[in-house]
Amino acid sequence: MRSGTRPATADTWWLPRAVVALRVRIFEKANGDRAVTLPNATHGPEVFERVYAHPAANGRSAGAGLSDLFWYWLSPGPEVHQEHLEPGERYEDVAATTRRMLAGTSGELMAQATRAVARTLDTVPDGRISQVRLRDLVMPAWAEFCYELVFREPCPPHARDLITAHADDVISALKCTSLRHPGRRARLTEYVRRRVVAGEVPYPLPRTLSLSEQVHYLQGTMFNTAVVQLSEATAHVLLALARHPEAQQRVMDDSEEDRYLTRVLDETMRLYPLFGIAHRITTDEIPLDEDTVLPPGTVVCFSYPGYHATGYDRPDEFDPDRWATLSVKEAHHIPYGIAANRPCPAWRLSPLVLRAAVREVLRRFRLDSTVPHTRSIPHRAPCLLIPHGMPPAPRRLDALRRRMRARNAVEDVTRGVRQLVLGTVMVLHARRRRLAGRYFEEHPPSGCPAGRGRGPGPPPHVPARR
Structure with missing residues (x-):
């Protein structure tokens, strides 16, 4: 979900303009009236970088209407998802635990990933x-991979299936191709x-979290975000190679x-950022x-696609060779x-x-696809797998x-609507439930004035006081 920024992707170009405009407006509304997106026509990539790195751009969820939707x-x-924890002791405790789980030598991690993908x-x-959907193909592999990071043992099939069903449910809801299924998540x-x-769990779990919070931390960080992002990233890279056979051949020839x-x-990550x-919510003036x-x-909404489109020749073109000279x-x-x-x-x-x-996929198959490639890939990346050596x-x-x-054209007819x-x-349901708003009313962030960011307040751009 792009939260109101460039949501009308290539796969919905045919929709009536009124429908597209309504969809854009709905998600812009979720941002609230005190929101600004960077970069924009007035403030370019340099401002994006400076504001993103500013120490006052450190609020995560408290005070943002958009947080209710993401929560x-x-x-x-x-409330204990690592991405959404406010700065402080709990975040530091959780982040240290995650770093321990993700640790390992390059060889160990690559071998573990290869085995998981090979089994799939x-x-x-x-x-x-x-014919497969690339995201669906690789998600069970990354479910196994992340399970092994957490438990340091082979992943049993029933655990893989639980993790895959949960991760798929979350990402499908985020892309608005399906409603949530709380039962899958509860299992x-x-x-x-x-x-x-x-x-x-062969690690000390965050001591600042209760038992229930420790469970939700593992589920949200390791079995949701990690599985989803690895699956989406793999699907993007493979689909890019499927649509650019010359690049695919060069990767296969570059075996050493x-x-x-x-x-x-x-x-791929530049053109289709995850x-x-x-x-972020500002905690002081910036x-x-x-x-x-x-x-x-x-x-402050930091647009990765907007930022990644600046500073390049032909920014909309897939050109891996640009990185031969770029740093x-x-x-x-x-x-x-x-x-x-x-x-x-x-x-x-x-x-x-x-x-x-x-590497493991290309060792076995040649890839081919005719579907459009967009950042959100709501079609889950249809692709043909052609075995090597096949006549x-x-x-x-x-x-x-x-x-x-x-088939993709037919699916496009209904997908956008x-x-x-x-x-x-889901936007309306999330606004009624106010998960983030109610939580922070009961648990104001440390050092943050109660009620910060709530109510109409001043507009986002006010004259600087010098």
């Missing part, structure tokens, strides 16, 4: 062309609770080195320019956030295991490609 999607336990691919026939909660009570594959990963919007400041309580550190490229404002805890792990996963069958392949294109309807229902 609704991420429940149960969004073993279920795909190797004697014929298969995973109960499973994790039993394991925690039995003392079967990962140099070109690293460029593919960088370009985060659409990261929202100057935008000489005449304008953001007052405390402002919701990731110097370019407008923050796929895992920025170091000054709580980056993704998997910033080191993700590139390693993604390379391993892509050429051009007519069969052409027929399958035409069928895929036609379904997202509009289901998204509206």
Whole structure:
């Protein structure tokens, strides 16, 4: 979900303009009246970088109407989800636990990812062309991978299925292609609770959290966000390669080195960043320019697609070779956030295991797809898997490609309207429940004035007091 920024992607271009406009308006409304998106026409990437790194851009959920929506999607336990914890002792405690779980040598992590993906691919026939949804294909593999990070043991099938069902339910709700199914989520909660009570997590869990909160932390951080983001990232990289056969061939030819594959990963994460919007709440004034400041309580929406589109030649074109001369550190490229404002805890792990996963897929199959590639991939990335060594069958392949294109076009006819309807229902339900608002009324963040950011307040841009 892009929270009102550039939500009309290529897969919905055909919809009546009134329907698209209504969908945009609904999600803009969820942001509230005290919100500003960066970069924008007035304040470009330099302001984006400065504000994102500002120490006062550190509020996570308290005081933002948008938080009610995200907490609704991420429940149960969004109040202890690592991404949404306010700064302080609880966050530091949780972050330290996550770092311990994600630790490991590069070789160990890549081997673990390869094994998990290989087990999933073993279920795909190797004697014929298969049509799959890439996100659905790899999600069970990443469920197993994350289970092993947490419990340090092989993942049993029933646990894999619980984690996969939960992660799929969360991401489908976030993309508004499905309503939430609390029962699926509750089944995973109960499973994790039993394991925690039995003392079967080989790490000390955050001491600042209650038993119920420890369970929800594991479920939300490790079995939701980690599984979803790895699955989405893998689907994006594989779909990009499926749509660019010359890049796919170069990756396969680059068997001794990962140099070109690293460029593919960088370009995929630039063009299709996993985060659409990261929202923060200001806890003090932040100057935008000489005449304008953001007052405390402002919701700042940092647009990753907007930022990643600045500073490049042909920014809308998929071109891995641009990274032959560009420096990731110097370019407008923050796929895992920025170091000054709580980056993704998997910033080191993700590139390693993604390379391993892509290598394992390409070792077995050639990829082909005719569907459009958008950041949100609500179609879950349909793709043909063509086993290596299979005799050429051009007519069969052409027929399958035409069928895929036609099927996606038919699905597009209903998908946009379904997202509009289901998204509206969930926005309204989330606003009624006010999960974040009610929580912070009862638990004001330390050092934060009670009620900060609530009520109409001043507009987000006010004259600076010099």
